[in-house]
Amino acid sequence: MEKFIYKTKQQMAAAAAAQAAKQIQKAIKEKDHANIVLATGTSQFEVLENLVKQESIGWSKVVMFHLDEYIGLGIEHPASFRKYLKQRFIDKVGSLKTVHFIDGDIADCQKECQRLSQIITQHPIDLTLAGIGENGHLAFNDPPADFDVEDPYIIVNLDQKCRKQQLGEGWFKTLEDVPKKAISMSIRQIMKSDLLIITLPDKRKAEAAKAALEGPVTNMCPASILQQHQNCKIFLDENAASLLS
Numbered sequence: 423m424e425k426f427i428y429k430t431k432q433q434m435a436a437a438a439a440a441q442a443a444k445q446i447q448k449a450i451k452e453k454d455h456a457n458i459v460l461a462t463g464t465s466q467f468e469v470l471e472n473l474v475k476q477e478s479i480g481w482s483k484v485v486m487f488h489l490d491e492y493i494g495l496g497i498e499h500p501a502s503f504r505k506y507l508k509q510r511f512i513d514k515v516g517s518l519k520t521v522h523f524i525d526g527d528i529a530d531c532q533k534e535c536q537r538l539s540q541i542i543t544q545h546p547i548d549l550t551l552a553g554i555g556e557n558g559h560l561a562f563n564d565p566p567a568d569f570d571v572e573d574p575y576i577i578v579n580l581d582q583k584c585r586k587q588q589l590g591e592g593w594f595k596t597l598e599d600v601p602k603k604a605i606s607m608s609i610r611q612i613m614k615s616d617l618l619i620i621t622l623p624d625k626r627k628a629e630a631a632k633a634a635l636e637g638p639v640t641n642m643c644p645a646s647i648l649q650q651h652q653n654c655k656i657f658l659d660e661n662a663a664s665l666l667s
Contacts, residue, residue, distance in 0.1 A: 423654045425635060425666075431623035431659040435468030438621050438657040442469070442549055443476040445617045446484060449548040455483045455519060457545040459607065460511060461561070462488070462503040464591050465553030465621050467510070473551075474514040481515040485545055487538075489552060490562040490606040491526035493577070501593035502526075524575070524605050531577055531605055539574040542611065550615035554622055557583040558630045558643035562606035567644035574611035578604055609647055618654040620645075625661040632665040 428434040449456035460466070488507055497504045504523050512521060522541055528534045557564060564581040585600040594600045612618070622631050634645035635656065648654045658666075 423635070423649055423651060423656060425656040425658065425663075427658050427660060427663045427666075429660055431661075432468055434621060434623060434657045434659045436472050438469050438551075438619050438655075439472030439476065441655060441657075442473055442551060442619050443479055445549045445619075446479050449616075450480055450483050455485060456548045457485045457487070459487045459489055459547055459550040459552075459612075459615065460507060461490075461550075461552040462506045463553055465623055465627075466551065468623075469551060469621050470510045474511060479515075482517050482519060484515075484518050485520045485522070486512075486518055487522045487542055487545070487547070487607075488524060489550075489612075490604050491524035492601040493526050493531055493603040493605060494601050496527050501588065526605055531603075535573065535575040535577060535605055538605075542574045547615040549617050549619065550612060551619050551621070552612070554620060554627065554630050554634055554645040555584055556587045556626055556630055557581060558633050558645050559584055560609060560612060560645045560647065562604040563609050563644045565642045565644055567609055567641045567647075569609050569641050569644075569647060571608050572610055573608055575605055576608050578606045580604055609644060613647065613651055616653060618648065618651055620648065620654065620656045622656065622658045622662040624659070625664065627662045628665045631658060631662050636667060 446456045491503045495502050562578050564584050588600050589597050633643040639646045
């Protein structure tokens with residue numbers, strides 16, 4: 423695990439996006455396509471904004487998966503992660519090779535997990551962009567996260583702190599509106615990515631950053647597992663890094 427600290431979140435995001443572009447280009451050069459996983463949420467706003475400006479990437483050779491999606495939320499809902507990625511990424515880069523969305527409002531979510539798990543197994547991931555939640559979650563693997571489940575996509579319960587974060591970020595009007603379940607990429611699947619680029623902006627993420635980067639590896643801080651990844655780069659702004667020793 424390597425960490426990089428920047429004065430502002432804009433500088434942090436630009437550096438993370440440049441590193442991501444480099445990895446995508448490398449994969450395309452080596453095997454004529456790249457398999458990537460994208461996250462959503464406020465930590466990714468500036469990262470995706472910078473990434474879509476990278477004109478040297480042949481986006482038509484990129485296969486995209488995403489990390490997680492609420493169960494029971496339609497694609498038109500303001501908090502839908504499919505809507506987020508469509509507006510902030512897909513519509514701006516033009517035609518991707520393939521997009522594998524998680525359908526969170528499908529009738530049989532277990533079948534959806536199986537469908538996506540089958541597909542991603544055939545697509546070794548070159549790059550995953552993600553953040554860390556205020557409760558230390560990675561994707562929607564809230565504490566205590568399952569570090570052992572092998573299935574690439576799983577159904578998870580969202581804890582109170584996670585749901586309050588979604589409310590606090592302005593995605594929902596009331597706590598009752600925030601779904602209690604989601605389909606999430608599992609910890610084991612995330613750890614299979616060739617490169618993990620994690621972005622951590624804002625003071626409210628400082629405690630989670632401290633626990634994930636300097637605390638013990640424990641499923642009570644799911645992101646602490648990143649300490650065991652061979653190629654993980656953590657990008658922080660000074661606010662998020664304020665508690666690091």
